[in-house]
Amino acid sequence: MQHDKAPGRACPVAGASVIDYAATARRLGWGELPAAVRARVAGWTGGRVGSVQLAGGGFTHGFAALVDGPRPLFAKAIALDDPHIAAAYAREVEVLAALPASAPIPALLEHEVVAGWQVLATVPVTGRMPGAPWTVEDARAVHDSCRMSNTVLEAAGPAVVPVAGTMAADWAGFLAGLEGGLEGGLESGADGGGPLTDHGRRPAFLPGWFRGGAGDVLARWILDAASRAPTALAGTTPLNNDLRADNVVIAHAALGGFDAGTAWICDWNFLALGPGWADWVALWPALYDAGLPVAEFTSWELAAGAQEADVDAWLSVLFLYYVQAGSRPPVPTSPELRPHQRLCARQALALLAVRSGC
Structure with a gap:
């Protein structure tokens, strides 16, 4: 699908990111894991651990690292009583166990609860994160x-569907849970953010051209588009539902029958059924912000059958999510999370301004 609306005015993109996505995580180190957990991981690697390379990307504090040894692994671990991410690691085990090994998704190799810790290991993918900066080649690999x-x-449906949520229901729940309702926009946040319909109370992290009265028409357009998201996101394709640069590894070498340069998609704990184009479209704001040609990446095969109104609905509800999340207080264990969400809000807004023509 190629969007052919011309912007009604110049809308600057969000600007180059000052976030180093290869260094956003504040993770537990190997030495901080219980001895029993280290011993179990060592056993999985073949009895000897060489180097341990922590994953710098992501926004959680759980242990996650490439662990070298006779049988290299990508290992994760978190205490079962961790209030923030224990459930996410357990969910990841559940989902990965149901996914087939014939896709560019790191397969689950081992998992066990050890000494009160959830521990898992997947196929290690040695490579690099895309998006620093985004290139047409990397975008095409992810697509x-x-x-x-x-x-x-889709072919593995009977095994995958029972563990999948649905994007339509998830995002309908998000819209229903907005403080003040969708019509009210967003309730006042900790940083002074307010209802999207009141330009005097829009979050300070959004660009000045949108916070003034000139942004009123676009704000209304976004809210109207977002209201259609539950219908737009109906679909039967199992999707990652959290696709972003730091959940992708561009492989340095051939692996598992896939060529070097293949984009491996990681972190599947938000698996949900939706339209086949939704994961790909979620990357569009970042691609646009990086200066990639819109007419090119919006015309590739995945979006060919998508309705423009449905794409606008998805981008609009993502924008609302990032505005709401970015307005919350900082997370001590993940200091870059709120800056990331605020950047994503600005990126989505810039693309929506162009698509709307407002």
Whole structure:
């Protein structure tokens, strides 16, 4: 699908990110894990651990690292009583156990609860994160891996569907839970953010051209588009539902029958059924912000059958999510999370301004 609306005015993009996505995480180190957990991981690697390379990307504090040894692994671990991410690691085990190994998704190799810790290991993918900066080649690699994953997971439906949520229901719940309701926009946040319909109370992290009265028409357009998200996001394709640069590894070498340069899609604990284009479209704001040609990446195969109004609904509800999340207080264990969400809000807004023509 290629969007052919011309912008009604110049809308600057969010600007180059000052966030180093390869260094956003504040993770537990190898030495901070219980001895029993280290011993179990060592056993999985073949009895000897060489180097341990912590994953710098992501926004959680759980242990996550490439662990070298006779049988290299990508290992994760978190205490079962951790209030923030224990459930996410358990969910990841549940989902990965149901996914087929014939997609560019790191397969689950081992998992166990050890000494009160959830521990898991997947196929290690040695490579790099895309998006620093985004290139057409990396964007195409991610697009093609989304297509492959869609095909494989759709074919594996009976095994995958029972562990999948639905995007339509998830995002309908989000809209219903907005403080003040969708009509009210967003309730006042900790940083002074307020209802989207009141330009005097829009969050300070949004650009000045949107916070003034000139942003009123676009704000209304976004809210109207977002209201259609539950219908727009109906679909039967199992999707990652959290696709972003730091959940992708561009492989340095051939692996598992896939060529070097393949984009491996990681972190599947938000698995949900939706339209096949949704994961790919979620990356569009970042691609636009990076200066990639919109007419090119919006015309690739995954979005060919998407309705423009449905794409606008998805981008609009993502914008509302990032505005709401970015207005919350900082997270001590993840200091870059709120800056990331605020950047994503600005990126989505810039693309929506162009798509709306407002």
